[in-house]
Amino acid sequence: MVLLNVEDYRREARRRLPRFVFDYLDGGSEDEVALTENRAAFDRMKLTPRPLTDVSIRDQSVEWFGQRLSLPLILAPTGLNGLFCRNGDIALAKAAARLRIPFVLSTASNNSIEEVASAADGDRWFQLYVMHRGFADQLVDRALAAGFGHLVLTVDVPVSGKRDRDERNGFVMPFRLRPKTLADMVLHPRWLWQVGRHGAPAMGNMLTAGADPNTQAALLSRKMDASFNWDDLKRLRDRWTRRLLIKGIMHPDDAARAVSLGVDAVVVSNHGGRQLDAAAAPISILPDFNRVGAPLVLDSGIRRGSDVVKAVSLGATAVMIGRAALYGLAVGGEEGVVDVVRLLQAEIDRTQALLGLPRLDAQGQAA
Numbered sequence: 001m002v003l004l005n006v007e008d009y010r011r012e013a014r015r016r017l018p019r020f021v022f023d024y025l026d027g028g029s030e031d032e033v034a035l036t037e038n039r040a041a042f043d044r045m046k047l048t049p050r051p052l053t054d055v056s057i058r059d060q061s062v063e064w065f066g067q068r069l070s071l072p073l074i075l076a077p078t079g080l081n082g083l084f085c086r087n088g089d090i091a092l093a094k095a096a097a098r099l100r101i102p103f104v105l106s107t108a109s110n111n112s113i114e115e116v117a118s119a120a121d122g123d124r125w126f127q128l129y130v131m132h133r134g135f136a137d138q139l140v141d142r143a144l145a146a147g148f149g150h151l152v153l154t155v156d157v158p159v160s161g162k163r164d165r166d167e168r169n170g171f172v173m174p175f176r177l178r179p180k181t182l183a184d185m186v187l188h189p190r191w192l193w194q195v196g197r198h199g200a201p202a203m204g205n206m207l208t209a210g211a212d213p214n215t216q217a218a219l220l221s222r223k224m225d226a227s228f229n230w231d232d233l234k235r236l237r238d239r240w241t242r243r244l245l246i247k248g249i250m251h252p253d254d255a256a257r258a259v260s261l262g263v264d265a266v267v268v269s270n271h272g273g274r275q276l277d278a279a280a281a282p283i284s285i286l287p288d289f290n291r292v293g294a295p296l297v298l299d300s301g302i303r304r305g306s307d308v309v310k311a312v313s314l315g316a317t318a319v320m321i322g323r324a325a326l327y328g329l330a331v332g333g334e335e336g337v338v339d340v341v342r343l344l345q346a347e348i349d350r351t352q353a354l355l356g357l358p359r360l361d362a363q364g365q366a367a
């Protein structure tokens, strides 16, 4: 089958992955209202073409802290990438390096900070979950030592969202293999051969860290330190000496407060509809953030190049893509991720031409 768009990759990923893996990738929390709304909000937003502009040369690059990103795309941090493809984190990092876009390694990755650093060049960022403060400090120091350029602190997971699909599939920690899951795997022989036969992928950052058993258990059950607060953010700002982003902010006052504490950029995100199911779609609240006075990144719901143009036209410097890249990873590993991003790039390019927008970073022209 020719894969023409992200939805095609999604369907192909669904065919290839065991049900419990696909549902973990694809699903949202509770009734998946936020997940649906993330898409609906993009679809409701319309763009106005301004023809008779010379669009014979088009540029998708954007400025990011004095450097140019070839595209306004960042591969979002996602946990358990080793379930979609063997060494999935490394595959994503390598794809990002080829595409000259940043890749964010999750705390809940399968390949460790050090493995990714030695396997892939490029612009590597690290995403921090705080399960235990001492361990978070260790992770920060390791990411600094391994040359990760930006730290992305995720703040929308004081507790994990309730993912009914995962619970129904028995994909909850501690993971126990049930007959239904086994049958699910056997029915997907390609996945079983490429991924499943190596056993459950390890949580890479835990293994090398000498983390104590309580911390390991907390990570495996995705149990966060729910007491993390603004004072802790200040301490983190002092410890991490490079660019710091805060991800999962949904109120402009919180964004402004974070920036006043030294945070460099804000990721407006509802975690792809996987946390608070009653959350608004980030794209519908993005204009409120323009007074924050720091670069904005948006994620949640990006599936088309026109979505990227919409986000940029409302003030985002760049967007993160989560599932879109993971569908590519599940279908074709590193190559699949490159294909999905190139497809989005071609869609962005065509949208620019149709809008009369030769430069993507000439903001505010299209909305």
Ligand SMILES: Cc1cc2nc3c(=O)[nH]c(=O)nc-3n(C[C@H](O)[C@H](O)[C@H](O)COP(=O)(O)O)c2cc1C
Residues within 6 Å of the ligand: 024, 025, 026, 038, 076, 077, 078, 079, 106, 107, 108, 127, 154, 247, 269, 270, 271, 272, 273, 274, 299, 300, 301, 302, 320, 321, 322, 323, 324
């Ligand atoms: C399978 C999966 C795992 C994720 N794991 C993490 C994670 O470990 N840390 C994090 O900050 N966000 C995580 N996210 C959220 C993404 O970083 C991002 O906010 C979200 O996927 C964006 O929405 P989209 O999938 O519609 O592009 C995860 C998302 C998915 C789909």
